[in-house]
Amino acid sequence: xxxxxxxxxxxxGAVFIVLGGVFAFQASxxxxxxxxRMGPGYFPxxxxxxxxxxxxxxxxxxxxxxxxxxxxxxxxxxxxxxxxAVIAFAAAMQPLGFLPxxxxxxxxxxxxxxxxxxxAALPLAAGFTFFSWLVFIKGLGLPIQLIGPWLGxx
Amino acid sequence: MELIDHLGxxxxxxxxxxxxxxxxxxxxxxxxxxxxxxxxxVATIAMLLPITFGLxxxxxxxxxxxxxxxxxxxxxxTAILINLPGExxxxxxxxxxxxxxxxxxxxxxxATAALGSFFAGSVATVLLAVLSPPxxxxxxxxxxxEYFSLMVLGLVASVTLASGSMIKALGMIVLGLLLGLSGxxxxxxxxxxxxxxxxxxxxxxxxxxxxxMFGIGEVIRNLExxxxxxxxxxxxxxxLLTKEEFKAIIAxxxxxxxxxxxxxxxxxxxxMLSSFxxxxxxxxxxxxxxxxxxGAIAGVAGPESANNAGAQTSFIPMLxxxxxxxxxxxxxxxAMIIQGITPGxxxxxxxxxxxxxxxxxxxxxxxxxxLLNLPLIGLWVRLLSVPYHLxxxxxxxxxxxxxxxxxxxxxxxxxxxxxxxxxxxxxKLECEPAPLLLGFVIGPMLEEHLRRAMLISRGDxxxxxxxxxxxxxxxxxxxxxxxxxxPAIRQTRDEAFQE
Numbered sequence: 001x002x003x004x005x006x007x008x009x010x011x012x013g014a015v016f017i018v019l020g021g022v023f024a025f026q027a028s029x030x031x032x033x034x035x036x037r038m039g040p041g042y043f044p045x046x047x048x049x050x051x052x053x054x055x056x057x058x059x060x061x062x063x064x065x066x067x068x069x070x071x072x073x074x075x076x077x078x079x080x081x082x083x084x085a086v087i088a089f090a091a092a093m094q095p096l097g098f099l100p101x102x103x104x105x106x107x108x109x110x111x112x113x114x115x116x117x118x119x120a121a122l123p124l125a126a127g128f129t130f131f132s133w134l135v136f137i138k139g140l141g142l143p144i145q146l147i148g149p150w151l152g153x154x
Numbered sequence: 155m156e157l158i159d160h161l162g163x164x165x166x167x168x169x170x171x172x173x174x175x176x177x178x179x180x181x182x183x184x185x186x187x188x189x190x191x192x193x194x195x196v197a198t199i200a201m202l203l204p205i206t207f208g209l210x211x212x213x214x215x216x217x218x219x220x221x222x223x224x225x226x227x228x229x230x231x232t233a234i235l236i237n238l239p240g241e242x243x244x245x246x247x248x249x250x251x252x253x254x255x256x257x258x259x260x261x262x263x264x265a266t267a268a269l270g271s272f273f274a275g276s277v278a279t280v281l282l283a284v285l286s287p288p289x290x291x292x293x294x295x296x297x298x299x300e301y302f303s304l305m306v307l308g309l310v311a312s313v314t315l316a317s318g319s320m321i322k323a324l325g326m327i328v329l330g331l332l333l334g335l336s337g338x339x340x341x342x343x344x345x346x347x348x349x350x351x352x353x354x355x356x357x358x359x360x361x362x363x364x365x366x367m368f369g370i371g372e373v374i375r376n377l378e379x380x381x382x383x384x385x386x387x388x389x390x391x392x393x394l395l396t397k398e399e400f401k402a403i404i405a406x407x408x409x410x411x412x413x414x415x416x417x418x419x420x421x422x423x424x425x426m427l428s429s430f431x432x433x434x435x436x437x438x439x440x441x442x443x444x445x446x447x448x449g450a451i452a453g454v455a456g457p458e459s460a461n462n463a464g465a466q467t468s469f470i471p472m473l474x475x476x477x478x479x480x481x482x483x484x485x486x487x488x489a490m491i492i493q494g495i496t497p498g499x500x501x502x503x504x505x506x507x508x509x510x511x512x513x514x515x516x517x518x519x520x521x522x523x524x525l526l527n528l529p530l531i532g533l534w535v536r537l538l539s540v541p542y543h544l545x546x547x548x549x550x551x552x553x554x555x556x557x558x559x560x561x562x563x564x565x566x567x568x569x570x571x572x573x574x575x576x577x578x579x580x581x582k583l584e585c586e587p588a589p590l591l592l593g594f595v596i597g598p599m600l601e602e603h604l605r606r607a608m609l610i611s612r613g614d615x616x617x618x619x620x621x622x623x624x625x626x627x628x629x630x631x632x633x634x635x636x637x638x639x640x641p642a643i644r645q646t647r648d649e650a651f652q653e
Contacts, residue, residue: 011583015579027347036608040344043601047331086571089554102554105550110543140208
């Protein structure tokens with residue numbers, strides 16, 4: 001018999017315990033107060049402990065009660081590239097401006113798909129950048145710089 | 155009669171040119187995303203929240219509501235024609251609807267879905283108008299303990315009615331509550347739970363959290379399995395029902411409407427649960443249960459009415475109590491707060507034009523959907539041939555622009571990135587993201603009422619059980635928790651979600 005009978009639950013429990021710990025640590029620096037006069041740390045501390053307890057319960061259950069294996073693959077490629085796309089957008093927005101940021105995020109996101117091809121990516125990026133310029137800048141009038149200071153914008 | 159006056163006011167508001175236009179845009183967009191699998195109403199509403207800043211509050215809510223119930227129509231169209239449910243709530247429609255299409259009755263199935271939905275939508279609109287005022291009256295008498303208990307009940311019920319592990323769902327709620335508390339403490343102004351980042355002094359941006367978990371997170375999930383969609387589109391002809399078919403759908407439509415209306419009001423209910431429950435019910439009461447799964451028209455009529463009724467009555471707790479019963483309602487509350495409206499029982503008396511205008515617009519929207527959908531079916535089906543890999547990069551960029559435009563602040567975009575990671579990892583650990591979002595919205599309100607109640611009672615926690623209404627609400631919550639743990643109920647619940 002394997003020691004761990006439901007790895008998903010054990011892992012999930014561990015995540016809950018860690019998150020509960022992180023929040024409890026942050027709440028510990030705040031004024032706790034009393035039940036009648038709760039400080040800013042009271043409710044967060046209670047919740048953190050409850051979250052960690054749910055985590056412990058999940059770990060115990062995961063060690064004892066068998067469950068289904070983790071199903072479905074982890075979409076590593078999509079996961080990493082989409083993250084890159086979002087972060088690139090955030091990083092590019094102010095120094096480079098709206099147009100490069102949108103184009104970069106479309107291209108990087110497309111790389112997350114196995115169907116990526118440069119021949120499809122370039123027109124898609126150009127097309128969507130134009131479309132979002134039309135909708136957000138022309139249509140909705142968002143006050144966003146099109147070309148940032150690093151590229152000679154002002 | 156007061157009701158007529160109210161509805162009159164509502165229709166005056168809803169029938170203004172601007173509001174009809176936004177209602178139309180909403181239901182059109184809703185149908186569109188309902189047709190497209192992999193893009194749900196939650197992600198769409200989250201994406202469009204920033205755009206609604208520039209609109210009047212009434213127009214914004216009318217449009218967002220239109221997306222929600224429009225998606226129910228769109229989802230059933232593709233479920234019937236190509237056995238591909240665009241929304242989770244139309245999964246059961248595919249069972250019998252697609253079989254009907256194979257037998258050459260696609261037109262009849264679509265007409266059944268549209269008529270059932272329209273009937274259910276009209277009834278639910280009236281229910282919304284009739285039930286909301288007394289409920290808001292009751293809620294006005296609520297003090298902090300009652301509100302606290304009501305929110306606990308809402309959160310617990312949303313877990314018991316959901317699928318999957320209870321402990322995980324409860325954990326997700328608590329995590330959501332914690333995340334919702336980050337930012338400034340309302341009483342002392344102390345900045346808290348900011349992970350040491352000064353950028354988070356105002357807490358996590360709601361739009362960024364919702365888009366990360368439901369927008370980007372969902373796209374990553376869809377990238378797991380990139381099999382190409384291939385389908386043979388069924389020819390649609392003859393939208394008219396035969397006399398026998400029409401007779402056969404009357405009872406299921408009425409039953410579905412009733413069931414959906416009740417389940418929609420319950421916290422955690424809404425469109426999906428209603429359609430599943432209605433399908434089981436129709437199968438049980440049918441004289442020919444063996445026909446289900448082989449093209450039984452009752453299996454289309456019941457769930458389609460139920461999901462639309464449920465989608466609409468789930469507005470009742472949101473509008474009267476300010477408590478969201480599902481993620482879409484959480485977003486609607488977010489939209490109201492963005493517009494400077496405090497959700498709760500006061501909305502009806504302070505903003506009657508908003509309240510009744512929204513209700514009236516739902517009826518108008520439903521009528522539009524019937525007129526709009528049947529002729530446009532060919533267009534929707536053709537849209538499905540757009541491959542997902544050309545669609546999702548645009549969705550990602552759209553999410554980024556949307557989040558950025560809320561405050562013109564890159565921090566929100568980074569927040570979205572963090573929450574898409576959290577969302578995807580938690581989904582891989584078999585945790586539903588919906589309870590987290592509910593907790594996130596309710597967190598600050600829950601704490602405020604808890605602190606106030608305890609302050610009034612001078613730290614005596616028995617106040618929650620000595621006040622009769624509060625005690626009853628907590629007892630209901632406890633009952634709901636215990637009931638789910640009972641083996642018999644647990645089994646039927648699991649069965650209902652397996653179908």
